[in-house]
Amino acid sequence: MRKLLFLFLLTGFVATAQRNLNIQEATYGQYQAFAVKSLVSPQWRPETNTVTHLNASYSALVARSEGNKWSENTLLTKEDIITALKNKFPEEQFTIQIFPYSYTWKDKNTISFEVTGKDANYIVLFNVDKKEVSNAITINTEATQQALSPNNKYAASLNDNNIVITAANGKNTVVTNDVAGIVNGSDYTHRQEFGIDRGMWWSPNSDKLLYYRKDETMVGNYPLVDFGARTASEKDVKYPMAGLKSEEVTLVVYDIASAKKITLKTDGPKEQFLTTITWSPDGKYIFVGVLNREQNDLKLNKYDATTGNFINTLFEETATTYVEPLHPLTFVPGKNDEFIYRTEKDGYEQLYLYNTNGKLLKKLGYNDVVITDLLEFDAKAKNVFYVGTANNGLDRQLYKVNLKSGKTTPVTTASGVHNIVLNSDATYALDSFSNTTTPNDVSIINLKNNKTTTLFNAENPYTGKTVLPKMELVTITAADGKTPLNGRLIYPANFDASKKYPVMVYVYGGPHAQLITNSWLGGASLFDYYMAQKEYVVFTLDNRGSDARGRDFEHVIHRQLGQNEMADQMKGIDFLKSKSFVNQDKIGVYGWSFGGFMTTSLMTSHPETFKVGVAGGPVIDWKFYEIMYGERYMDMPQENPEGYAKTSLIDKAKNLQGRLLMIHGAQDNVVVQQHSMEFIQACIEANKQIDYFLYPTHEHNVRGKDRFHLNQKIADYFDTYLKKD
Numbered sequence: 001m002r003k004l005l006f007l008f009l010l011t012g013f014v015a016t017a018q019r020n021l022n023i024q025e026a027t028y029g030q031y032q033a034f035a036v037k038s039l040v041s042p043q044w045r046p047e048t049n050t051v052t053h054l055n056a057s058y059s060a061l062v063a064r065s066e067g068n069k070w071s072e073n074t075l076l077t078k079e080d081i082i083t084a085l086k087n088k089f090p091e092e093q094f095t096i097q098i099f100p101y102s103y104t105w106k107d108k109n110t111i112s113f114e115v116t117g118k119d120a121n122y123i124v125l126f127n128v129d130k131k132e133v134s135n136a137i138t139i140n141t142e143a144t145q146q147a148l149s150p151n152n153k154y155a156a157s158l159n160d161n162n163i164v165i166t167a168a169n170g171k172n173t174v175v176t177n178d179v180a181g182i183v184n185g186s187d188y189t190h191r192q193e194f195g196i197d198r199g200m201w202w203s204p205n206s207d208k209l210l211y212y213r214k215d216e217t218m219v220g221n222y223p224l225v226d227f228g229a230r231t232a233s234e235k236d237v238k239y240p241m242a243g244l245k246s247e248e249v250t251l252v253v254y255d256i257a258s259a260k261k262i263t264l265k266t267d268g269p270k271e272q273f274l275t276t277i278t279w280s281p282d283g284k285y286i287f288v289g290v291l292n293r294e295q296n297d298l299k300l301n302k303y304d305a306t307t308g309n310f311i312n313t314l315f316e317e318t319a320t321t322y323v324e325p326l327h328p329l330t331f332v333p334g335k336n337d338e339f340i341y342r343t344e345k346d347g348y349e350q351l352y353l354y355n356t357n358g359k360l361l362k363k364l365g366y367n368d369v370v371i372t373d374l375l376e377f378d379a380k381a382k383n384v385f386y387v388g389t390a391n392n393g394l395d396r397q398l399y400k401v402n403l404k405s406g407k408t409t410p411v412t413t414a415s416g417v418h419n420i421v422l423n424s425d426a427t428y429a430l431d432s433f434s435n436t437t438t439p440n441d442v443s444i445i446n447l448k449n450n451k452t453t454t455l456f457n458a459e460n461p462y463t464g465k466t467v468l469p470k471m472e473l474v475t476i477t478a479a480d481g482k483t484p485l486n487g488r489l490i491y492p493a494n495f496d497a498s499k500k501y502p503v504m505v506y507v508y509g510g511p512h513a514q515l516i517t518n519s520w521l522g523g524a525s526l527f528d529y530y531m532a533q534k535e536y537v538v539f540t541l542d543n544r545g546s547d548a549r550g551r552d553f554e555h556v557i558h559r560q561l562g563q564n565e566m567a568d569q570m571k572g573i574d575f576l577k578s579k580s581f582v583n584q585d586k587i588g589v590y591g592w593s594f595g596g597f598m599t600t601s602l603m604t605s606h607p608e609t610f611k612v613g614v615a616g617g618p619v620i621d622w623k624f625y626e627i628m629y630g631e632r633y634m635d636m637p638q639e640n641p642e643g644y645a646k647t648s649l650i651d652k653a654k655n656l657q658g659r660l661l662m663i664h665g666a667q668d669n670v671v672v673q674q675h676s677m678e679f680i681q682a683c684i685e686a687n688k689q690i691d692y693f694l695y696p697t698h699e700h701n702v703r704g705k706d707r708f709h710l711n712q713k714i715a716d717y718f719d720t721y722l723k724k725d
Helices: 002-017 023-031 078-088 526-533 552-557 563-577 594-605 627-634 639-647 650-655 672-687 706-721
Strands: 040-044 048-056 060-065 070-076 109-116 119-129 133-140 146-149 154-159 160-165 171-172 182-184 200-202 208-215 223-225 234-240 248-255 261-263 274-280 285-292 297-304 311-320 338-343 350-355 362-365 371-375 382-388 395-402 408-410 417-422 428-435 439-447 451-457 469-476 484-490 503-506 536-541 584-591 611-617 659-665 691-695
Touching: 023 526, 023 706, 040 417, 040 428, 070 078, 070 350, 078 119, 078 133, 119 146, 133 154, 133 160, 133 594, 146 200, 154 208, 160 208, 208 274, 223 350, 223 526, 223 594, 234 639, 248 274, 248 285, 371 417, 382 417, 417 659, 439 672, 484 526, 484 563, 503 563, 503 706, 526 536, 563 594, 584 706, 594 650, 594 659, 611 706, 627 639, 650 672, 659 672, 659 706, 691 706
Parallel strands: 395 417, 503 536, 503 584, 584 611, 611 659, 659 691
Antiparallel strands: 040 048, 048 060, 060 070, 109 119, 119 133, 146 154, 154 160, 160 171, 182 208, 200 208, 208 248, 223 234, 248 261, 274 285, 285 297, 297 311, 338 350, 350 362, 371 382, 382 395, 395 408, 417 428, 428 439, 439 451, 469 484, 484 536
8 A cells, every 4th residue: 555655646746747837937937947057147257267157046156267177166245245335335225136147357356247225326346356345336326328437437327318427436427418309328329220239438548438419309209108197198209100200310429538529520411320339449530330311321431539520431331222230340459450340241241351441351251151249359369259150040150260361260060059258368168058959068168279178068957847849940942942941840749640730830030030040949939838738839930031041031021021021931831731730720820029010911911821810019011110120121111112012911901811819018119009000990991800909018028927918818819719629
């Protein structure tokens, strides 16, 4: 009896452990309960062969040092920081739950991080050896987008739409004092297109601050309704809609010593885009990529940082489709007159070495590799390292290229995705590697002799907890009959080849997104596996127009968004229909944003194929979308009326046959709610039924705990209208 009871308890335990994912785990589990072991916030300590990262509880900074076989020791704890802060600011109350995740090494002995006190925010410079605060700049709690100067003596920040500079001694200098509609120093300039991730740039000498000044007074207001007030209130946002008036942007230099401001003389039409902002290493010049509104002509210009005068155009880049600058210049260490420029002008985004006279010194590209991350130069700046694509975009590998000869050497070769962090002189690389069968192998590569030291091989976090359905990567030929496309097929749980299963196609399909990689889980989210556990075939295809395959692969979308993308997705459907286990009468599709546009396009253009769809935050008509993104791919509505008519889904609502759930955030300031409202009205006029759900407090996506609700709604919709007869 005892043996039987023990066996029952044991098998009961196993049965409980080996269960399907719940909706919470399907939503955030791969970052929480099923997170693969990794190094948290890894960085190299300057001038040392030491990697630092947070420990498992995020309560301490630990170091792995070369000297003793990369052994680990605690460098600094959260308690050390709290004690030092109390000594520095005895009257302040600090709440530090974990070690500051976004710490940054400033030099060999100093890290910087931000902490919040009761009455202020602080940018802290902390000496890790002495375990004391070496300096701290106090900033108003309402301040945003803090930018610390290179000499650590000043912090620029935004107070609503204006800039304040705070000195280490606590003195505040108001740099701008403009009224609403004039926005200074914001990273939301040009709606964060063109790689813009900041709106303020300190000079290398910390004596000047360069910033965007955006005049959007002439841009139309768009109303967003706040339903949370006793009486719903309206909030207007500036939304530059395709074909209408755009914002007018300039670049201003503020001199710390004189308190004077000068505006760069970026002459030309007022409606142009200022990109690739870069200081010269000596602080004398500023380089700006000036892109016309049509986005097909880029001039890389040089300006005097003292007078603002235009000096010359280094070179001009044009295209029959569009030019898309995404990165600032990278100057070669020790040289004020040589820099690396990134462009896809020859077919793939690669590196080009120029001098400041605009002369091309060397093409540094390699085969069809698309660069994804420019890393470090070696000690004498003879070589530069970068991460780029391989294996038809599925892999990420580390490469080294010699600046003089242009010869490229692949450093890593194992097929998969290598996430690389280099030390400052490029003698060591921290390599976090995964592929579809490897959760995460973390190692250190000695770049002098290519010897590798393994730190750990992460275990499969699902073992003993849940059984993930089988996943495989597949290759499908595009609608052009020649281009190989990457696909991902997740089989239903308890797969039986003799059965017929419903299909959920998950789609995005637009630029700057790649859903399929040769990485752990194949790049899929756990929600995809959750649906497969519910016995769906889950399929995804990266069609032409998506990322990491080069210029021509993407630019087929120009002036006709959705058309070639749909043609490729239908090749994916042909692939699915060739499988005996696919129920051809039960194919559904789900996507968000561009994927919502694709979902609605497929539901209305191929209603005989797609029986159920869920379209989140969908673009319905590109004339309602913003200028910077929309006009890049579609040109202006007045320039491309045929393209806008072809891609609009409003007059295609009459074709709807299946069940379509459209979801929108009421506060969406990216794909405004007008899109879905126009489609619903068209459905009403065409006597077509559509389901609609609104998240009153959310913007373009549904985040936080409400995402559980979103994913449950999507799963329930497919269960109700696709899975059940």
